[in-house]
Amino acid sequence: MRTVSLRNIAAHKLRLALTVLAVVLGTAFISGAFMFTNSLSNSFDAAVNNAYQDVDAVAQPAEGSAGITPEQRQALADDPAVTKVNLTEKTTVVLARGTAESPEPIQTGSGSADLGVWYAPEDVVGNPRELVEGSAPVNGEEVAVNAQAAEQFGISVGEELTVVDPAARFQVTVTGLYERDLDQGTAINLLMPESDFLDRYHADNPTVGELLIDGEGEAQSVVDDLAAAHPDLTFETGQQLADEVSKTIQDALSFVNYFLVAFGLVALLVGTFLIANTFSMIVAQRTKEFALLRALGASRRQITNSVVLEAAVVGFLGSAIGILVGVGLVAAIKAIMAAQGAALPGSGLGLSPMAVVVPLIIGTVVTVISAWAPARRAGQVEPVEAMRSSESATPQPLTVRTILGLVLLLAGVIAGLVGAYMDDWGTADRAWAVGGGAIGVIVGFFLAGPALSLPIVPTFGRLIGLPFGSIGKLASTNSRRNPRRTSATAFALALGIALVTVIGMLGQTMKNSIDDLVETGVSAEFVLMPPQRGGFPIPAEVPQTALDVEGVGTVLTYSSVPVAVDGLYTYDYGPGQGASDVISGDPADMVVLDMIEGTSDLGDDGVIASQAFAEEHGWNVGDTYELSAPGLSPATTEVEIVGIYDENAIFANDVISRSAVDKLGLPAAVSSVAMVGVNGDGTVDQEQLRQNLTEAMNQYIVVQVLSAGEMAGVAGDAVTQMLNILYALLALAIIIAILGIVNTLTLSVIERRQELGMLRAVGSQRRQIRTMIILESVQIAVFGAVAGIAMGLFLGWAFLKALAGTGLESVAIPWSLLGIVLAGSLVVGVLAAIFPANRAAKTPPLDAIAD
Structure with missing residues (x-):
């Protein structure tokens, strides 16, 4: 029986290829996910190890200390x-060419630009930098630039x-170019002498965060000696710190891995149903073969085991090919990233035992499991079946399966409704309920x-088949027959489209929420913002420049600063860490505020708080509390609660006066302006005001002038980018589903060889046979699309209702996306049928009847 199984696989190459393909696509994604995250990890490891290569010791401030002082x-x-x-x-910067009056920004795309400290090659600790052109910088008006970036830009x-x-902004002259390891040229690294760097960036706050040390003797002995001599600092070897940083990066990347593997499992789930469907068809197609083997003495167990063996061979072969395809996927992704300026130096292909073994086991096991039910049916074939002329036995009844599926x-629907409407439950509990409902709906629909499909598909088939006469009617009858x-x-396609619909609803709802939030919450006429990439701050002189613009009435600055009122932050990130909203002027001039008590004008030492935050902490108008910056400044000052406002989506808990924060003497880097609100004085119209602001801000290179609607557009673009990544990942599941239709139709053509031959023998033309197969395919694709959209709309609605507490208040439906999906399903139906239809049309009539 083993010999029969193996010869059977070899004898049906097309059937083998179609089955293997389903396994390949599912496992390729999982394998690629492991390899890609390995590549990311390797790239970061290489960068970290390079940064601490040949470093004997790394000095860092003791716990609770603000930094390493000049004395230390x-x-x-x-x-x-x-x-x-x-x-x-080092400090993040933006660079420009040209004159000071008309600068031309250097666009780094997905890269960055920063300014650090230059050391001569003989003074460098660790990985040396070698000048390859020009000379070293000698003062704060000169810099050296990495050669790769110099060539790139x-x-x-x-x-x-x-x-x-x-x-601030200042002019520098490039005096030299240097080379360093693992430099891809995507980041511009400017370096200036240490003393000038410290004068520019550490005059107010002379402490630094880390020192690299080269010492006498072995690295560990250097660390031990320094730890004994300087107990107010902490020391580690360069290798120890590199290992710790690499471990942190790997932990962070594990989320990416889980995310990619989750999508891989979705693809594999779709592939599982495709494999099960394929084996079911193969078993039905080989009824006479199994019956003949039974008549020759093969037992039921031997027949079942032979099908399972075939599944194991196919699963192993498909998984092995899938791993190779995964390597190709990773190579392609890396090539695309490199072309877009985001190369991964020192990453390799990310091959690892996990990336090979896990997909190999999963692919093989999934294939065997999905083939188990068809294998058992094969074992139940009776010898008398061999004497039948029909292609298969009487269809199995659907009653039990349908009842279980409907239950x-x-x-699933009830669980989804519970998750949507149980407002008293927490968001996590509601989400779990919807998740359970999703499983019930998906499995129920499968059963x-x-x-x-019986009342829907044939009815739809008759409608689209009307223009094609008897061939259209025959296509409708065929879909009803099995x-x-x-x-x-259709299920494989329905599952993929359901996911697309859910994510589309999530994205549309997020966009609408952002639009509503910004357009109804921002009261400033214009907002001055830096580029979104990198969180670059606004130059310090921008507010005053804006105030001097013709037509400007009020200017407010917004910052997120690590200061606390009575030990409480606006945004608490953990023990002793957080940030608070800080504004100069009246916050009501920037954001729509509904004041319940007191005033919104912060004055010199004012704080306003949301009603919920004030009640939680016992704050009342007129109370005074201490304003502090733990870990950054020993100074404190008193602030007064001047107003209580109703819940606001933009200002979460409280807002602090900028002038009060300035009294703490914080470094410019931690209290820099993140956004500026501008209102006109009424002397010029909005268009003229915008033009005046734009002309005044051109000199700052990094400042954009945006209206509230444009701010929403910027935030919406970020959502769109995220959705595009998700859609790209889901495309794999859709592709598998499309190939599933091709697979099923091709196997159906093979199975229906006699029927097609008879149609040709009684006068059907090749064109009519092709039309019949295409109509069958369109029926399947549209049924899958409609079912997927229906499931997706319900699950998306329930999921978003469960998330209402996170700010996604009104559920939005992406009608244009659904229209594209529905139209696309028609196209998919036609394209998926091209190969099977051509194969059916070429069926030789007499040979088929003789078979």
Whole structure:
């Protein structure tokens, strides 16, 4: 029987290829997910190890300390065990060419630009930088640039650049180009001498976060000596710190891995139904073969085991090919990323035992499990079946399956409604209820699908078949004849489209919520914002420049600063960490506020709080509390609660006066302006005001002038980018579903060889046979699309209702997306049928009848 099974696989190459393909696509995604995250991890590991390569010791501030002071730095430099000390500080900047009056920003795309500290090659701790052109910078008006980035962005020695940092803008001259390991040129790294860097960026706050140290002797002995001599600092070897950072990165990347694997499992789930459908058809097609084997003495177990063996061979072969395809996917993704300026240096292909073994096991096991039910049916074939001329035995009844499916469907709908309407439950509990409902709906539809398809698919088939006469009617009859096959084929497509519908609803709802939030919540006429990428702050002189613009009445600055009122942050990130909303002026001039008590005007030392926040912490108008910046400044000041406002979607808990925060003397980097609100004085119209602001802001390079609607558009673009990634991942499930239709139709053509031959023998033309197969395919595709949209609309609605507490208040339906999906299903039906239809049309009439 083993010999028969293996020879049977080899004898039906097309059937083998179609079955293997279903396994390949599911496992390729899982394998690719593991390899891609391995590549990401390898790239970060290479970068981290490179940063700490040949570093004997790394000094960091003791726990609770704000940083390493100049005195501590000098004490380390004077230590006899230390030969060199380097800073690792750097500041994000934006660069521009041209004159100061008309600068031309250097667009780094997905890259970045930063300014750090230059050390001569002989003074560098760790990985050295070698000058390859020009000379080293000697003062704060000169910089060296990494050679790869200079080539990428056309920067040359002797060129003058405008540098915009969080505090100011200034001119520098490029004096030299240097090379460093793993430099892909996507980030521009400017370096200036240490003393000038410290004067520019650490005059107010002289502490630094980290020092790299080269010492005498082995790295561990250097660390031990320094730890004993400087107990007010913490020390680790470069390798220890590299390992810790790599571990942190891997933990962070595990989320990406889970995310990708989740989509891979969705693809594999769709593939599972496709494989099960394929094996069901193969078993039905081989009824006479199994019956003959039974007549020759094969037992039921031997027949079942032979089908399982075939499934195991197909699963293993498909999984192995899937791993190779996964390698190709990763290589393609990396090539695309490199072309877009986001290369992964030192990453390799990410091959690992996990990336090979897991997909191999999953693919093989899933294939065997999906073939188990058809294998058992094969074992139940009676020898007398061999004497029948029909292609298969009497269809199995659908009653039990349909009842069970309808029960699960009803249970799933009830669970979804519970999750949607139980307002007293927490968001997590409601989401779990909807998740359980989703499983019930999906499994219920799979079981009840054949019965549900009977009144729908043939009716739709008659409608679209009317223009084609008897051939159209025959196509409708064929879809009614085998509802199991019709439903199982449509299910794969329905599952993929249901996911697309749910995500489309989530994205449309998020966009609408953002639009409503910004357009109804922002009261400022215009908002001055930096580019979204990198969270770059507004230059310090922008507010005053805006105030001097003709037609401007009021200017407000918004910042998110790590200060606390009575120890409480607006946004609490954990023990001793957080940030608070800080505004100069009256917040009501920037955001629509509904004041319940007091005033919204913060004055010099005011704070306003939301009603819920004030009640939770016992704050009342007129109370005074201490304003502090834990870990950043020893200074404190008193602030007064001047107003209580109703719940606001933009200002969560409280808002603090900028002038009060300024009294704490915080470094510019942590209290920089994130956004500026501007209102006109009524002397010019809005268009003229916008033009005046735009002309005034051009000099700052990083500042955009946006209306409330345009702000919503910027935020909406970020949502669209996220959705595009999700759609790209879901496309794999859709592709598998489309191939499933091709697979099913092709196997159906093979199975119906006698029937097609008879049609040709009684006068049907090839064109008519092709039309019949295409109409059958369109019926299946449209049924799958409609069922998927219906499931997706219900599950998406229930899911969004469960998330209402997170700000997604009104559920939005992406009608245009649904229209595209429905129209696309017609196209899919036609395209999926091209190969099977051509094969059917070429069926030789006499040979088929003789078979």
